[in-house]
Amino acid sequence: MTGLRSGFYAVATALFALAAMNAQAEDGPVTIAAEPLALSESDAKVERIGRLAYRGGLVLSSGEERVGGVSGLRWLGGDRFLAITDQGDWLRLDTEEADDRLTGIAAARIGILTDDRGAPLLVKPLADAEALSIQRTDGKPVAANVYFERSHRAWRYALDEDGGIGAFMRELPLGDWVEALPENGGIEAVAGTERGTFLIPEDLRRDGRVLAHRQWRGRDGKLRTSEIPFELPTDFKPTDAHALPDGGILLLSRRYSPLQGVAARLDLLEFQASPSGPGRLKRTPLTMLKAPLTVDNMEALAIRVSGERTFLYLMSDDNFSPAQRTLLMKFELMPAKRAAQARPSTKPPEAKPGPGETISPDD
Template sequence: MRPKRLLLALMLAGALAPGTWLRDPELPRNFHRAVAIEPLDQDFQRSGPFALVAAWELTGDRVQFGGLSALVALDGMRFLAGSDTGRKLVFERPDRSSAPGELSRLGENETSYKLGRDLESLAIDPVSSTVWGGFEFRESIVRFDADLKPDEEVRPAAMRYWGANSGAESLARLADGRFLVIEERPQRWREPGHRALLFAGDPIEERAPEELRIAIPASYRPVDATPVEGGKALVLLRRVSWGIPPVFESAIAEVDVDRHAADGTIAAALLTEFGPAIPQDNYEGIALTRDADGTHVWLISDDNFMSIQRTLLLKLRWDQREKARE
């Protein structure tokens, strides 16, 4: 085993392990960076109801760019991605534009440090363009206005004991206005599944969420979610096969918050396990767009600031006529 490869694997394990992530120093107040988005020459394959139709690699400043852990569609033309070092990336859809993305601080003011740095999930109200972010370590949800300026923050009591580095990993504003938050770390032994909260409305205003558990199949962990319709959401799943180098495996499941057992457990319905049908990397962000030529699911990967990983963006066509696995 080569020492360099072993060192890279240990660094990656440290990045994913609770409590070991090292934070960069604070950035200059007017920090902005361009991010290049280049198409990939890829074999386009099908996996269950999803067909890969396009792929891109995103590159930027080697120190500041990376760690993208969340994705939402701002409108029909733009995406917002958030990083676990407190930055945001706004970029136009690369299937419709060749413009570079812009990387900047999330909350460009002197008090932005109060929000914490480790953003892991994003949700959006498509009507008002209000955005919410889930932060690990602080175990909080922060609301941002349409200009992505921080508004208010809440730390739900039910999230107090969620894992420090596996907290609000998935956050979605459902189509009916409710909010779903899922913890990445699974409960064990007498508490199977992943803890989740269901808010009747804006989590900043609604302080009494319903406590649920999401049963995730095949040892996957939930890493992001995006709304579909009603009380349904697609949940992006990930598991890691530790080796030299580690291999990331991705899947997508569907969750219906209105179909749960008496004990509050919801069984996630597996839609597909991608395997080699997509470029394998650490996908942590998912978004959905409804376009004239069909419904598309977008995935973005977190490179953990590691040279052995990339920041990839995938566009997948979703055939909703195909049912989930029983």
């Protein structure tokens, strides 16, 4: 731990001890209102964009001022989801669903992320959580991996029986490459696959290409990291990612431009191994959300698998601004026509580890 980070911890602990106790007392159930949301602001009948079928959406609001700033989202199981915010809070959401459509929020809990001494993260340089993945044992979620920017790091937390984030467990190794990350441009997207964990920063490029990093453990147990650049339009920045059942990666990116407005895009990434190099990420555009379709500052992505069906949940970061909204949108990823015709009812082939690799997915 650097001296600067240690200094931040000392200041946070000394100046905010009383506030922390008061804040912890407020942790627990929170009321969230949900209003229905159409996919298109100009035509309520629009329910399909490319391979995505709209399965309902909500505009969320709450009298609790800490609800907002969502930067990461994951499905825990059933109708339960876990989110993190860039102010150092976690938010557990239980959705209401009817006929596979998102219709409301049944219950919610909120809590504060803590450090290795149990002190709440109350200052922005320490609390800026931007990415989330879930560690599972026998299919059950047992831990949450939270990735922070400004003070670039990854911490693992225990999950309680209700899906809330509990005590700090340990720091996860990332490597020296994070030292090159801009203060406000850290790891935003994380996807744990059978080929390793893919870490994608918001604002780290070379020759116009995003510099993703793949981490995996060799047969000797040592952690290895390789840099894998891939193409992404320069006006878009990665905000979240998630592994798909077929071994691919779904990448969420967003754009904000005073001239072009707000937009979000989804791309499919496919890792292709190479015996003589780090491999490559092949990117295939999937779809884009932009006006007149409903869109905001989309920063969070969760994938929910039900049998042969795959559902996507997108959530926006309102930046705690009255000019923005917290949106939760549900889509179903429909099979590609060629894949549907060739294998309408079979499972996709499992990804296999390459030479010298072990399988250790994060979520």
